[in-house]
Amino acid sequence: MELKERVFSGMQPTGSLHLGNYLGAMVQWIEMQKTHECIYCVVDLHAITVWQDPKELRDAIRQVTAAYIASGLDPKTSILFNQSQVAAHAELAWVFNCVARLGWLNRMTQFKEKAGKDRENASVGLYAYPNLMAADILAYRATHVPVGEDQKQHLELARDIAQKFNNDFRAEIEAKGYADGLFFPQPEPVITGPATRVMSLRDGTKKMSKSDPSDLSRINLTDDADTIARKVQKAKTDPEPLPSETAGLAGRPEADNLVGIYAALAGKTKAGVLAEFGGQQFSAFKKSFAEVAVGRLGPIGEEVRRLTADPAEIDRVLADGSARARAIAAPIMDEVKDIVGLIRS
Numbered sequence: 001m002e003l004k005e006r007v008f009s010g011m012q013p014t015g016s017l018h019l020g021n022y023l024g025a026m027v028q029w030i031e032m033q034k035t036h037e038c039i040y041c042v043v044d045l046h047a048i049t050v051w052q053d054p055k056e057l058r059d060a061i062r063q064v065t066a067a068y069i070a071s072g073l074d075p076k077t078s079i080l081f082n083q084s085q086v087a088a089h090a091e092l093a094w095v096f097n098c099v100a101r102l103g104w105l106n107r108m109t110q111f112k113e114k115a116g117k118d119r120e121n122a123s124v125g126l127y128a129y130p131n132l133m134a135a136d137i138l139a140y141r142a143t144h145v146p147v148g149e150d151q152k153q154h155l156e157l158a159r160d161i162a163q164k165f166n167n168d169f170r171a172e173i174e175a176k177g178y179a180d181g182l183f184f185p186q187p188e189p190v191i192t193g194p195a196t197r198v199m200s201l202r203d204g205t206k207k208m209s210k211s212d213p214s215d216l217s218r219i220n221l222t223d224d225a226d227t228i229a230r231k232v233q234k235a236k237t238d239p240e241p242l243p244s245e246t247a248g249l250a251g252r253p254e255a256d257n258l259v260g261i262y263a264a265l266a267g268k269t270k271a272g273v274l275a276e277f278g279g280q281q282f283s284a285f286k287k288s289f290a291e292v293a294v295g296r297l298g299p300i301g302e303e304v305r306r307l308t309a310d311p312a313e314i315d316r317v318l319a320d321g322s323a324r325a326r327a328i329a330a331p332i333m334d335e336v337k338d339i340v341g342l343i344r345s
């Protein structure tokens with residue numbers, strides 16, 4: 001049986017999507033719609049690995065869905081849905097909890113960062129998060145996963161889980177007609193967005209993140225023009241003028257980050273941006289930066305606001321996407337049950 005090329009990726013509804021999500025992943029998602037069958041999920045089961053206010057979670061699921069559509073994902077071509085509506089994610093995650101090894105999960109840096117010093121108090125779900133992510137991808141036997149750089153380690157784990165499952169159950173898999181025991185593919189990370197690691201506007205050494213307590217650290221896809229301009233103006237810089245060449249960005253994390261974001265938004269290279277602004281103070285650069293950011297993100301924000309005014313329509317999109325997702329995942333999950341030795345109806 002041939003493995004079809006299929007894209008899967010998702011974002012957590014833990015707040016507003018931001019420039020990091022957009023440049024690191026979403027731009028690539030939009031591009032891949034032209035060439036691949038694409039499944040894009042709002043990963044609400046991942047969101048609850050950290051406590052979420054139920055009302056805010058419902059709003060965030062709809063807002064992230066609206067941001068997907070407003071950014072250019074087409075719910076007719078791609079499958080857009082929220083994870084908890086398709087039971088296969090949770091079912092396969094349990095099987096993978098039994099395939100993945102504790103030692104593998106102990107190496108995950110994101111868990112260490114998110115759990116912080118109070119690790120004993122973190123949820124079991126936060127620890128097992130990478131197994132659920134592997135299930136998200138492999139429930140569709142997806143082959144390509146466009147993500148930001150921070151997800152590389154989780155993708156490697158998904159590949160290890162796929163391989164161990166194929167090895168552990170090789171005889172049953174081959175008996176089902178899969179050549180070389182290849183039931184699950186090795187999903188390929190696609191880390192090629194225009195800026196695969198966007199850093200905080202307040203600290204160039206920290207990732208831009210939804211859960212950063214400072215809203216000034218990120219530009220949200222829903223920010224209006226004034227808010228974007230204010231955040232750009234308040235973005236941390238250093239006292240030196242901008243360098244004329246990229247080598248001059250070394251050791252200047254904030255300058256490097258702002259030049260990288262500007263380049264990604266304007267469709268230029270960092271060298272091209274520095275050829276234009278090298279030798280100038282940040283004030284002139286920031287003015288142009290704000291214009292580019294507002295030009296690119298302003299229309300997305302407006303469209304998100306228009307779409308979220310009609311939650312019933314968003315729920316219809318999610319219901320339709322979930323039905324289409326279920327139609328792909330359910331037969332794969334049935335085969336997983338057969339392979340593992342579980343009796344199904």
Ligand code: AQP
Pocket residue numbers: 010011012013014020021022023024025146147148149150151195196197198199207208209210211212
């Ligand atoms: N700063 C970033 N730069 C580049 N890519 C990024 N991504 C996230 N932040 C950046 C990419 O966006 C996709 C969805 O991420 P997520 O919502 O699953 O969660 P995350 O990576 O943990 O993002 P946040 O904003 O930091 O969320 P919270 O604060 O809730 O944990 C992924 O492809 C990710 O690589």
